[in-house]
Amino acid sequence: MSVLQSEELYPGVRFHAVSDERFKTNQIEIHLVTALREESAAKNALIPSLLRKGYDKYRDFTRFNKYLNLLYGASVEYEVEKFGDMQILSLSILSIDDRFALGKENITEQISTVLFQMLLHPVTENGMFLPAEVEVEKQSLIDEIEAEINDKRMFALRRTTQLLCGGEPYGLSEYGTVEQVKALDAKQVTRAYHELLSTAQMEILFVGSGDSESCKRIAKEQLRVLSRGKNDLREVKTEIHSPLAEPMEQVDRMEVSQSKMVLGFSTGIPCDSEQLYALRLMVVVLGGTPMSKLFANVREKLSLCYYCAARMDRTKGIVKIDSGVENENIEKAKTEILRQIEEMQNGNITEEELNYAKLSMINSYRSVNDSNASIESYYLGQILCGTANTPEEEAKKICAVTKEDVVWAANQLRYEICYLLTGKEN
Amino acid sequence: MKKRIVRNEKLQEKYYYIQHPSGLTILLYPMSDYSSAYALFGTKLGSIDTVFKSGDDPDFTEVPEGVAHFLEHKLFESEDGDAFTLFAKTGASANAFTSFDRTCYLFSTTNQFAESLKALLTFVQSPYFTQETVEKEQGIIGQEIRMYEDNPGWRVFFNLLGALYQNHPVQVDIAGTVESISKIDADLLYKCYHTFYNLNNMVLAIAGNFPVHVAEQVIEENLKESKRVKLVQKTADEPMEIEKAEVVQQLSVAQPLFQIGYKESPLSGYEWLKAQLETEILLEMIAGESSPLYRRLYDEGLINQEFGTEVFSGRGYFANIFAGESKDPRRVAEEIKKEIAGLRKKGLSEQDFLCCKKALYGRIVRGFNKVENVANGLVSSYFAGVDIYDNIKAAEGITYKDIKQRFSCSLDESRMALSIVEPLAESV
Numbered sequence: 001m002s003v004l005q006s007e008e009l010y011p012g013v014r015f016h017a018v019s020d021e022r023f024k025t026n027q028i029e030i031h032l033v034t035a036l037r038e039e040s041a042a043k044n045a046l047i048p049s050l051l052r053k054g055y056d057k058y059r060d061f062t063r064f065n066k067y068l069n070l071l072y073g074a075s076v077e078y079e080v081e082k083f084g085d086m087q088i089l090s091l092s093i094l095s096i097d098d099r100f101a102l103g104k105e106n107i108t109e110q111i112s113t114v115l116f117q118m119l120l121h122p123v124t125e126n127g128m129f130l131p132a133e134v135e136v137e138k139q140s141l142i143d144e145i146e147a148e149i150n151d152k153r154m155f156a157l158r159r160t161t162q163l164l165c166g167g168e169p170y171g172l173s174e175y176g177t178v179e180q181v182k183a184l185d186a187k188q189v190t191r192a193y194h195e196l197l198s199t200a201q202m203e204i205l206f207v208g209s210g211d212s213e214s215c216k217r218i219a220k221e222q223l224r225v226l227s228r229g230k231n232d233l234r235e236v237k238t239e240i241h242s243p244l245a246e247p248m249e250q251v252d253r254m255e256v257s258q259s260k261m262v263l264g265f266s267t268g269i270p271c272d273s274e275q276l277y278a279l280r281l282m283v284v285v286l287g288g289t290p291m292s293k294l295f296a297n298v299r300e301k302l303s304l305c306y307y308c309a310a311r312m313d314r315t316k317g318i319v320k321i322d323s324g325v326e327n328e329n330i331e332k333a334k335t336e337i338l339r340q341i342e343e344m345q346n347g348n349i350t351e352e353e354l355n356y357a358k359l360s361m362i363n364s365y366r367s368v369n370d371s372n373a374s375i376e377s378y379y380l381g382q383i384l385c386g387t388a389n390t391p392e393e394e395a396k397k398i399c400a401v402t403k404e405d406v407v408w409a410a411n412q413l414r415y416e417i418c419y420l421l422t423g424k425e426n
Numbered sequence: 427m428k429k430r431i432v433r434n435e436k437l438q439e440k441y442y443y444i445q446h447p448s449g450l451t452i453l454l455y456p457m458s459d460y461s462s463a464y465a466l467f468g469t470k471l472g473s474i475d476t477v478f479k480s481g482d483d484p485d486f487t488e489v490p491e492g493v494a495h496f497l498e499h500k501l502f503e504s505e506d507g508d509a510f511t512l513f514a515k516t517g518a519s520a521n522a523f524t525s526f527d528r529t530c531y532l533f534s535t536t537n538q539f540a541e542s543l544k545a546l547l548t549f550v551q552s553p554y555f556t557q558e559t560v561e562k563e564q565g566i567i568g569q570e571i572r573m574y575e576d577n578p579g580w581r582v583f584f585n586l587l588g589a590l591y592q593n594h595p596v597q598v599d600i601a602g603t604v605e606s607i608s609k610i611d612a613d614l615l616y617k618c619y620h621t622f623y624n625l626n627n628m629v630l631a632i633a634g635n636f637p638v639h640v641a642e643q644v645i646e647e648n649l650k651e652s653k654r655v656k657l658v659q660k661t662a663d664e665p666m667e668i669e670k671a672e673v674v675q676q677l678s679v680a681q682p683l684f685q686i687g688y689k690e691s692p693l694s695g696y697e698w699l700k701a702q703l704e705t706e707i708l709l710e711m712i713a714g715e716s717s718p719l720y721r722r723l724y725d726e727g728l729i730n731q732e733f734g735t736e737v738f739s740g741r742g743y744f745a746n747i748f749a750g751e752s753k754d755p756r757r758v759a760e761e762i763k764k765e766i767a768g769l770r771k772k773g774l775s776e777q778d779f780l781c782c783k784k785a786l787y788g789r790i791v792r793g794f795n796k797v798e799n800v801a802n803g804l805v806s807s808y809f810a811g812v813d814i815y816d817n818i819k820a821a822e823g824i825t826y827k828d829i830k831q832r833f834s835c836s837l838d839e840s841r842m843a844l845s846i847v848e849p850l851a852e853s854v
Contacts, residue, residue, distance in 0.1 A: 020459075021459060022457070022459035022460055023795055024437075024791055024792065024794055024795050025792055025795055049731075061715070061721055061724075062715075062716055062717065062718060062720070062721045065714070065715040065716035066716045067780070067783050068716070068785075069710075069716055069781035069782055069784060069785040070781050070784055070785075071788075072784055072787060072791075073784065073785025073786065073787075073788035073789050074788070075700055082611050094792075095788060096788050096792060098792045100437075100791050102784075102787065121846075132725075136724065136725055136727060139727050139730070140730040140731055141732075143680070143681060143730045143732075143751060144730070144731070146680035146681065147679070147680045147681070147732075147751065148680075149678060149679065149680055150578050150579070150680060150683070151577075152576055165789065174596060208484050236445060254678045255677070255850055256576050256678065257572040257573070257575045257576050257676045258569065258572045258573045258575075258576060289510075289514070289519075290510040290514075290520075291509075291510055291511065291514045299566075303562060303565050303566055303569075305567065305569075306569035306573055308568055315453030324569070324573050326569060326572075335551075352514075356515070356517075357516040358517075359514065359515075359516065359517025359537070360514070360517055360519065362537070363462075363517040363518060363519060363534075363535060363536050364519070366462065366536035366537070367461060367462045367534065367536055369461055370460050370462050370634075370796065370797060371795070371796050372795070382634055
């Protein structure tokens with residue numbers, strides 16, 4: 001069984017390791033956690049893409065990538081994410097473990113060093129990110145924001161969050177807006193980078209079969225330059241979603257063959273509460289598996305949607321039901337989805353439905369430890385929610401949920417929004 | 427029952443290769459440190475298998491496009507309900523997929539392995555189709571097809587295949603078309619089922635945490651006899667010339683998506699594997715993140731993060747693809763052509779080759795990190811007529827000379843096509 005071992009290296013800088021022999025790789029991720037705010041979202045979002053370009057010893061991107069190839073194709077990834085009201089900026093590196101090296105290389109030590117060098121010594125001139133690089137990455141980020149319309153399902157889900165959480169940080173895009181990105185220059189981005197290094201909560205995760213101690217030692221040595229004090233750190237908290245005064249409807253039109261409908265609900269259940277387990281199970285019974293009420297009825301029995309699934313934003317206590325639906329079935333599908341929720345609220349849940357959902361969730365929890373990516377994202381979620389349960393412990397808590405708890409959770413659903421992305425009117 | 431152990435020294439791992447008297451090939455890859463077991467039951471029937479004959483059939487049968495995928499959907503239904511119910515009882519997560527050259531049914535479980543395996547073997551071997559259920563499925567799959575019509579990444583890819591291939595069915599959407607699936611009925615499904623779901627044409631691969639003897643016992647008890655019949659899958663008569671050099675479609679996208687493809691000679695067996703790996707190295711050298719071309723295109727704003735290369739190959743098709751988003755896809759295509767021409771004159775760097783070869787080895791080892799990757803690797807290798815460990819062996823054996831040789835016989839400009847999905851005229 002994998003166990004998370006954590007240590008605070010400096011104020012607000014924590015190193016977490018899951019050492020597991022089953023893997024042939026080692027992966028190290030650095031997450032900078034900061035408040036998602038309108039004025040800083042765009043400039044922060046640009047930083048990981050600049051950091052991934054190299055570091056002072058490998059200033060040339062092409063040469064840097066040749067070096068990564070020599071480290072057995074070590075892959076460097078960066079990411080900008082939203083987790084509740086937080087913006088998470090991540091940089092990671094992954095390669096095979098030393099025992100598979102064809103020579104006697106210390107791959108793990110080398111990739112650890114590369115990662116921290118990228119974070120701390122990016123390519124700059126006179127202490128500033130290179131203006132030309134900033135311009136290129138600005139365009140790349142703008143492309144990414146604009147390309148959100150390419151994936152209609154994801155677009156509809158994002159748009160629903162934006163409308164539902166209009167007044168909250170969670171309603172903002174983690175990338176900022178196109179206008180905000182356009183307005184940035186190298187000076188602003190460099191300043192934002194230094195501010196992040198001194199104030200952001202930093203979570204470092206090591207997952208793999210290699211020596212996490214040597215990675216921790218390298219982290220400690222290199223991060224010393226930050227000279228962080230206790231007062232520098234800005235802790236971020238997520239507020240639970242406050243419901244809209246009135247339910248809202250929004251229709252967006254685009255050239256699409258299939259419409260996307262998203263229904264959004266609030267529950268008022270926070271992510272560190274024990275009631276969360278009842279909510280989680282409720283969401284799976286409703287629309288989390290092929291045996292769920294939505295799949296079995298709305299898709300299979302009535303053929304109203306191609307997909308119809310329920311999901312949860314646990315940080316905000318929000319539940320969303322998203323579906324791909326033919327235009328002529330929109331109203332019918334909505335009525336049927338709401339009817340299935342009512343069924344749950346009235347306690348019409350069979351023992352089988354409850355058990356199937358539990359078994360499926362237990363299977364997912366038990367599988368977490370089988371991939372470095374799922375271990376990483378599972379434990380980052382725990383850390384950011386301020387909890388420290390193992391997947392096995394979470395599975396136990398799900399097991400203990402009763403039918404009454406699920407019915408109670410269904411009754412917390414408060415309908416807030418119907419979002420529809422549909423074809424152009426003729 | 428013939429059983430042998432296949433080992434790999436580098437990985438310090440092994441698996442069992444079993445030739446069952448029923449005709450089924452069974453590949454068992456225990457990975458006891460893991461929590462889950464992942465099983466795949468696959469048949470060599472994909473979207474490209476539209477013309478075939480079996481046994482004593484005098485003539486070839488031609489079936490509508492999308493039949494393999496339709497069959498996959500319908501097999502989940504039995505006389506007494508849905509196969510998902512069988513898995514729900516064990517907590518296993520079950521699924522299936524149809525690709526160009528295979529259909530696979532799968533589950534992943536951390537619990538009740540034997541029951542889950544029995545469920546898999548049972549439902550795949552119990553076809554049940556009626557006219558009524560077929561008609562209902564036509565509606566559901568019709569919706570799926572329409573969903574993909576809105577997917578620009580999917581469209582740009584299939585449009586490219588349509589430009590590269592004149593006759594080969596690889597260019598047709600895996601689900602078929604609303605029109606082609608309307609021709610499917612229960613009898614046709616039974617005919618395809620009995621032709622292709624013959625255990626001699628199938629493979630069962632399991633990787634992860636499971637007791638081998640339990641797997642063997644469940645398999646023994648749950649295989650239905652299959653008569654060995656001769657099956658001929660007709661391969662399309664495909665010339666090396668492409669259909670057309672450019673294809674453009676408009677969809678609601680932000681900026682143009684493109685795929686640039688080079689048609690290559692199809693191969694099979696170990697020869698195919700070697701070509702696949704050599705070409706992966708070659709494409710990395712030409713346009714990977716460590717190449718001057720990548721840097722130039724990126725810095726000029728002609729490509730972004732989405733850019734990448736792929737070797738797309740299978741039964742009867744082999745294409746090298748450069749794909750991404752660009753405000754000017756035609757410029758990107760020109761730059762790629764120029765770079766290739768330049769490299770032909772200048773020659774490839776041996777140093778770069780060695781770097782890329784090391785990276786390829788790393789990627790292959792990484793592939794053994796997950797149970798689902800291993801199970802899928804077993805099935806892919808088996809259908810390709812190679813061994814899962816041949817990857818490592820072939821990669822290690824690639825020389826600089828091999829790469830030069832591969833380069834000289836691939837990426838021919840006259841066999842290049844460009845596919846673009848551009849924003850709708852009104853929204854530009």
